[in-house]
Amino acid sequence: MRIRVLGCHGGETPKHRTTSFLIDERITIDAGAVCRSLTLDEQVKIDHMLISHSHMDHVKDLALLADQIIGRRKAPVMLHCGPETAETLRSSYFNNFLWPDFTRIPTPDSPVMKIVVHDRVRTFRFRLDAAGTENDTETAATKNGAAKKTGAKTVKKAAPAKVASKKKGGDLDDGEYEVTYVPVTHPVESMAMIIRTNTGAILYSSDTGPTTNLWKEANKVKDLRGLFVELSFPNHMQALADVAGHYTPQTLERELHKVEGRSDIPLFVYHLKPSFYDETKAELLSLNLQNMRLVELSDEFTF
Secondary structure, three states, X not given: OEEEXXXXXXXXXXXXXXXXXXXXXXXXXXXXXXXHHOOHHHHHXXXXXXXXXXXXXXXXXXXXXXXXXXXXXXXXXXXXXXXXXXXXXXXXXXXXXXXXXXXOOEEOOEEXXXXXXXXXXXXXXXXXXXXXXXXXXXXXXXXXXXXEEEEXXXXXXXXXXXXXXXXXXXXXXXXXXXXXXXXXXXXXXXXXXXXXXXXXXXXXXXXXXXXXXXXXXXXXXXXXXXXXXXXXXXXXXXXXHHHHOOOOHHHHHHHHOOOOOHHHOOEEEEOEOHHHHHHHHHHHHHOOOOOEEEOOOOOEEEO
């Protein structure tokens, strides 16, 4: 799994971009800096977008992306998200007022983007065929060990994608991805993600304050290769961080004690607010966290 950092900040300036990560050229985590960071040809390659929550710094480029790829793809881009995020995207984003409804354009049966809803603490899989080909994508989900189909299916012309419920061990084929959404602490529905391939798993915290569910799920993953965890405000803004559902360096340090074997798992910190970047960075570095890296634009990681 190769991850390219498109945006890794909690705001924008000429030197900062809001959150978005590109996985293996075809999948994004969130959409804060997709169009600003990718060429048109790279944008057209995106097949799946894993959306953590509805706040603008994580979804803003959905609008421009939809507008730029229309007529250049046969298959819709799949927007994976939780039920509350899906409702916000439908009612307040792709609503024909703020932006055209590209989930129904050019036709409801063949849209530019398709929203796929996933319930909480639910695992689903999808598979990418070779770049440039089209494939059916049907989503399977598991909850408490029982597999259930979401009912979401993209109708395309080539062979269907392989779908499977969650299993233990190295059961994923090349090009197959398994995603577990875990609700975390934020004013709106916010889903952390555990993303697995046959080379291991990474965790993406989404926007969150102190949480228990995420670390319980993380401790179940035996092949966890990296933790991408948000950090937004300096310590003197703890009250605001608590209300807004974000970490400060001191709460991040406490949270990491909940992760079993944390020092053996690389930690990648992102989402610092540009207005307080230097102060927050200095406080983070003063913690002397083992195996930690502050994420920067255009970083690339392989897991």
